[in-house]
Amino acid sequence: MRRIPRGMAVAVGAGLLLAACSSGTTDTTTGGATSPATETATESATPSESATDAAPVRGNEDLVIWTDDTHLAAMQAVADTYAAANGITVGVQAVTDTRAAFITANQAGNGPDVLVGAHDWIGQLVQNGAIDPLQLPADQVAKYSPTAIKAVTYDSQLYGLPYGVESLALFCNKSVVGDTTFATLDDAIAAGQKAVDAGTVESALNLPVGENGDAYHMEPLFTSAGGYLFGKDADGNYNPNDLGLDSPGGLAAAKKIGELGEKGQNVLRTSISSDNNISLFADGKAACMISGPWALNDVRKGLGNDGYTLQPIPGFKGMNPAQPFMGAQAFYVASKGKNKSFAQDFIINGVNNVDAMTTLYEKANLPPAMTAVRDSIQQDNPDFAVIAQAAEKADPMPAIPAMAEVWQPLGVAYADIVAGKDPEQSMKDAATAIRTAIAGS
Template sequence: MRRITSTVAMMAGVTLLAAACSGGGGSTSAEESPSSSAAAEPSASESAPPVRGDEELVIWTDALKLDAVRAVADQFAEDNGITVGVQAIVNTRTDFITANAAGNGPDVVVGAHDWIGQLVQNGAIDPLQLSAADLGGYAENAIQAVTYDGQIYGLPYGVEALGLYCNKAYAPDTYASLDDVIAAGQAAVDAGQVETSLNVAQGDVGDAYHMQPILTSMGGYLFGQNPDGTYNPEDLGLASPGGLAAAQKIFDLGEQGSNVLRRSISGDNSIALFAEGRAACLISGPWALADVREGLGEDGYTLQPIPGFAGQQPAQPFLGAQAFYVAANGQNKTFAQEFVTNGVNNAEGMTTMYELANLPPALTEVRQSIAADNPDFEVFAQAADNGNPMPAVPAMAEVWAPLGQAYSAIIGGADPASTMQQAQDTIAAAIAAS
């Protein structure tokens, strides 16, 4: 007799803000991306460890993805005559690593691609039994995001990147440069219509994730890339000429300059202020759509990929991919590989993930099918096409806090060149010591 089960193991915990977005970023809150690792997971010490269900195939995810994963898993269970349990775990990544090492974790885990370096380092996930050629129907940079040391570890179902929202009442156009965006917003500020021209979440501890488009447009970068596109943590570009130009631009836009970038704007209020009509424009991701539509109406805003500064390079936000992974010590790895490589890896499964997890699809076929009905998601998919995958290397853990703090200090008036150089030196030393 077939039995399809879904369980929710919601562990009590205290949400702590990370010094990182999608692994870092500092000021990110629950208002920000619900599907990335932008906010830190609760400390394992704050909650009881989850207990693996007794089903034949057990999948761990977070509560926000639960309905989507459960729908796909239930179909797989019915098709294969097995029992499947889907559990929502609060601190998914850390509890998964611990449980997997003890042999009582899930068979499949769902999460952000920038977990991969840490998961591989801890021997927690297996490569998929799929090649890049097998996944030719997916966005190329989504596959790049889930590839580590030349092997594919995750099946991506959704992508996300930052875009530019503007309130049509105050900044009604789409814009060719960030200079034009700021000018339009400033005109609304000067007229007393809004409080801020462009909201970029930073806060007192900074947010390197949201600052990435500004860094890249001015020619800066975090890690250099090897010829094969992988990141080189030994090549830091924060104090490169482009990185220092970005630092100066941030200073000029900061509280001692034009006051566009403000430490009072953080992940706690950046979206809300825009949705309430108190900011002309906003840099944020697809997770802001519901609040923006509710506050400004379906036709009250424009959305476009973030432009670069006039005469400078294109702005490149980070690409984030959400994916399915096979646990290295799962109790039923055969079912796990079958579920990920066949049960989810099809248009029907990916459409279900899109409809219930509410992210731009990674599978091109599904993306094309929904483009006309959800043009906003197509904009974010285009932004992801233009972005660089969030580095999944373990060295990213050493980046977020010092870089975010440097950005916040520069916004507040610290010397841009020396502050950026100090951030690079701190990051380089931490990487060397790790």
């Protein structure tokens, strides 16, 4: 991954080059597909940075777009096409800590016209008055995955144009469990446990837990076992006042997770984390694994292109369907951009077409959100077709600001439950901590 120093952004477009430095992340990537764990990847200051870390400065082009470095090439490609077609200059800037930098710069009137980023930013962006609703006609909205549109809709208003989606799925090693897909998660675990008992692999099902837990990867198990995170209103908007962790279903789900933990079936383990979840599976030491498209490169390298199966995560037998979190990458119009008319036109006419969305799929390497492009890749890229199918069965990650208070306490609760602590009390403690944090935010 390329990453520019904090506080600096270099315009790319009209013949300019990106000045970039390298930085590692906490998980693997496949092209532009990055796991949520990589969003806040740590950065190292370079000698070129000032002690005050000056805010990024927008370029002087007619239209300025901000993105992160992983999606730079994709954004540059569609920006160049739009610039040539409309006789204007377009600058694409790769900005570190894109969301925070954008909010600050937009408030100062020094931000871009278009922002590119994850859908779960929307709540904070709207809370800060940083983006405008997108004026996309209904017949154009219909060209996209309904779940992707749902993800970029906030308080019943469309705020972004989605171009790529991602979700967790179930990977299994063909040489261990056979060339098959599973009707239930219980079936997959049973097949994996048979291989563990035979000494073929070390783990039946890899799911990252670690010492601090992983609420993102645990969500499909939690929802299948009856839990929910936030309730929804009649329009489908998440309600931060309806936290379901300590509801009867949430407590039952916590108990189910505990049964799979280290003092139960020993399927879920704190020794499996984001650091080794993918590598252990790719090395043939786990029968199955829950992960996302960012794992594909390592899995293909380790097991071969035909050495694994991939399917949407099934639910537990006799329980609810598994609903992992779905994520979308999208374009947004900055509320204080200098050229907002160009911004709306770029998104509605420059990006909202099959050619541009195909370019974004090829360059950003994410399952496409536009259904026509998604249909066109099914034969050549069946893995992405499966990920897209999984995303349709998933629930968009809550974009409400309250979500920021969830990750740490819920993750710790899951780690405690897996390690053998009382599931009900652990979940009640997490719910109390989250409610208190939401009330004080």
